[in-house]
Structure formats: C-alpha cells, structure tokens
Amino acid sequence: MKKLGFGTMRLPLLSEDQKDVNIGEVCRMADKFLENGFTYFDTAYMYHGGESERVFKSAVATRHKREEYLLADKMPSFMMKSKEDNARIFSEQLERTGAGYFDYYLIHSLDEKNYAAATEYECFEFAEKQKARGLIKNLGFSFHDTADVLEKILSERKDVDFVQLQINYLDWEDERVQSRKCYETCVKHGKKVVVMEPVKGGMLANLPEKAEKILKALLPQMSVASWAIRFAAGLENVMTVLSGMSDMKQMEDNISYMKDFRPLSEEEKGALFKALAEIRNFVTVPCTGCRYCTDGCPKKIPIPDYFALYNEYERFNRKFYPTFGLNDLKENGGSPADCIACGNCERHCPQHIEIIKEMKKVASAFCK
Ligand code: SF4
Numbered sequence: 614m615k616k617l618g619f620g621t622m623r624l625p626l627l628s629e630d631q632k633d634v635n636i637g638e639v640c641r642m643a644d645k646f647l648e649n650g651f652t653y654f655d656t657a658y659m660y661h662g663g664e665s666e667r668v669f670k671s672a673v674a675t676r677h678k679r680e681e682y683l684l685a686d687k688m689p690s691f692m693m694k695s696k697e698d699n700a701r702i703f704s705e706q707l708e709r710t711g712a713g714y715f716d717y718y719l720i721h722s723l724d725e726k727n728y729a730a731a732t733e734y735e736c737f738e739f740a741e742k743q744k745a746r747g748l749i750k751n752l753g754f755s756f757h758d759t760a761d762v763l764e765k766i767l768s769e770r771k772d773v774d775f776v777q778l779q780i781n782y783l784d785w786e787d788e789r790v791q792s793r794k795c796y797e798t799c800v801k802h803g804k805k806v807v808v809m810e811p812v813k814g815g816m817l818a819n820l821p822e823k824a825e826k827i828l829k830a831l832l833p834q835m836s837v838a839s840w841a842i843r844f845a846a847g848l849e850n851v852m853t854v855l856s857g858m859s860d861m862k863q864m865e866d867n868i869s870y871m872k873d874f875r876p877l878s879e880e881e882k883g884a885l886f887k888a889l890a891e892i893r894n895f896v897t898v899p900c901t902g903c904r905y906c907t908d909g910c911p912k913k914i915p916i917p918d919y920f921a922l923y924n925e926y927e928r929f930n931r932k933f934y935p936t937f938g939l940n941d942l943k944e945n946g947g948s949p950a951d952c953i954a955c956g957n958c959e960r961h962c963p964q965h966i967e968i969i970k971e972m973k974k975v976a977s978a979f980c981k
C-alpha cells in the first residue's frame with residue numbers, strides 16, 4: 614500500500630456549514646487520488662456532522678469498483694449509550710458508505726475514558742464478530758492519550774491488527790501527545806501504525822518565516838507540508854499517513870512527493886529539527902481543528918475557528934486583526950465571551966488543550 618491516505622475530515626465545503634460538502638470537487642479529488650495508484654480512504658461516523666460517510670459513497674463507492682479502494686471507518690464509543698448502539702451504528706455505516714465491508718475498522722479516539730466506555734459497551738467484542746463475518750478485514754483503534762494508557766490497552770487487546778496515532782514532528786517529543794513514545798509502544802507490540810494529523814491540522818503547512826526559510830534553503834521546490842508528511846511516512850512501522858485534503862491543490866502537492874516516496878535524508882532531518890526550534894516559539898494554541906469539542910458546547914462557540922484566528926493573530930505579533938473572519942464567526946455561532954466554563958469541550962479534546970483557559974485569552978483579544 615502507498616504511504617498516503619485520503620482523510621475525509623476536512624473536505625472542501627460550499628458554505629460555512631460543515632455538512633455542505635462540495636461533492637463535485639471530492640469526486641475530482643478521489644479520481645485523481647485513485648488514478649495515481651493510491652487506495653486508502655479514511656472516514657468516521659461523526660465527520661462533517663455525519664456527511665463524510667455519505668460523501669464517500671457518492672464520490673467513490675458508487676463510481677469505482679470495490680477492489681479499487683480500501684476504506685477505514687470508526688465506531689464512536691464516546692457517542693454510545695448502550696451495547697445495542699454497536700449494531701445500530703455499524704449497519705448505518707454500511708448503508709451510508711455503500712462499501713459492503715470495511716478494510717480497516719477502528720474503535721474511535723480511545724483515551725482512558727473512551728476505552729472504559731468501549732469496554733463497557735463491548736465495542737471490541739462486537740467488532741471481532743463482524744470480522745469473523747467478513748465485514749471487517751482489519752481491526753484497530755485510534756488513540757489520543759499517554760504511552761502508559763496505550764501499553765495497557767495493547768496488553769489487554771492483543772488481537773488488534775493496527776493502531777492509528779497522532780504523529781508529526783512538532784508532537785514527536787511533546788509530553789502531552791507523546792508521539793514517539795506511543796509509536797515505540799506499537800513497535801514493541803508488533804502493531805502496524807496509521808498516522809493521523811501529520812501536518813497538525815494544517816499548522817505545519819503554514820510555518821513562521823524563519824522556519825520556512827530553513828526548509829526552503831535546502832529544497833526550494835518542495836512545499837513545507839511535504840516535510841511533515843515525509844517525516845511521518847519515513848517511520849518503519851507506518852503503514853500509511855492520512856492527509857485531510859481540502860482541495861485539489863493540496864492533493865496534487867501530496868501526490869507529487871508521495872507517488873514515489875523517499876524518506877527524509879540525514880541532512881533533511883537536520884534541517885527539519887532546526888526549523889522545529891523556530892516553530893516552537895510560535896505555536897500558541899495547539900488545536901488541530903478536529904472539531905470533537907464543538908457538538909457539546911451549550912453556547913455553540915465555534916471553538917477551533919476562534920483558535921485558528923487567535924493563532925494567526927499571535928503569529929503576526931498581534932499586528933493583524935482578523936476583522937472579516939471574526940465577523941463571520943460572530944454571525945454564525947456563540948462568542949468566546951459567552952463561555953460558561955462547563956468543561957464539555959475539554960472532555961473531548963484529543964490534544965488535551967485547556968480550552969476554558971485559552972478561550973478567556975481569545976475573549977480578551979477579540980471581544981473588547
Ligand atoms: S467550557 Fe465554554 S467553550 Fe467549552 S463547551 Fe463549555 S461553554 Fe463551550
């Protein structure tokens with residue numbers, strides 16, 4: 614399998630509404646992806662407010678032969694209320710995607726709390742039964758917690774085939790995300806790894822000037838995002854790297870260096886770690902834009918959109934005030950100043966961001 618997967622969490626949109634996906638553009642992107650020999654698509658029950666699976670059906674399952682693609686989908690234990698939800702969600706997913714079966718199936722976003730829910734609702738046992746029926750070919754889980762928690766899960770779930778981890782060069786030695794330690798835990802247990810967030814929600818495609826200069830000095834023709842994808846894909850146990858591609862330009866860029874993939878050389882790794890030192894000074898809120906936090910917000914605050922604007926504001930030393938972006942957000946959702954510190958968002962944040970604290974800073978910057 615080629616080491617680039619099409620993540621369908623950030624598909625092109627026709628409006629601000631996450632459900633309003635530009636299906637025509639996704640069809641063109643999927644065709645281009647398949648034409649170039651790539652096969653792996655990754656979706657989930659809750660991406661794009663539930664539309665991502667249906668978009669996959671329209672763009673891929675109804676337009677391409679089953680043997681042309683591989684599909685990964687996920688069981689959201691964090692949305693479940695009973696064991697019976699396994700069968701309900703799984704049959705909805707089969708219907709929504711039109712794929713007939715899942716090549717890869719994951720218990721979604723495990724951390725200590727979600728693993729307890731998955732255990733209580735017997736998600737693994739349910740998925741094993743579907744595997745025995747041929748409806749799942751490979752069973753795994755996606756993971757957002759410490760290496761110690763991962764060690765516990767892999768010791769208890771010896772039969773899983775693979776693990777999906779957040780790996781990127783910014784989080785490699787980060788003590789909250791623990792990319793390196795988690796990767797090494799998977800290697801120790803002989804599990805293959807699928808990488809998510811290699812570009813950290815787009816953050817590593819848009820670097821501070823000094824960091825970009827270091828990378829461009831060595832490879833002027835290559836995008837800065839290419840360094841992040843190649844870093845993750847170069848790890849030996851990595852099966853594929855998911856890129857949440859939002860337009861054709863991103864897809865063509867990814868294809869250009871992943872079609873005939875070449876890992877980073879020692880000289881390139883040296884440049885990347887120099888650039889990393891520059892980047893560390895600039896990341897304010899390490900939000901990846903996954904939107905796991907938004908559904909439960911009683912004030913309907915578009916949390917990641919405010920964090921994206923706030924990061925830009927800080928990156929340019931508070932010289933650029935995002936008036937237009939802010940007006941759009943204020944018209945379409947709650948304001949950071951409305952936050953009541955209920956903590957619903959923090960419970961779902963895979964990056965363990967102290968959202969309440971950060972939201973206060975955003976409010977004091979943008980809600981005067
Ligand atoms: S803590 Fe604030 S931002 Fe988070 S869910 Fe509650 S109201 Fe929304």
Ligand code: SF4
Nearest residue numbers: 900901903904906962
């Ligand atoms: S704050 Fe956390 S949960 Fe919300 S979008 Fe950012 S990374 Fe995802």
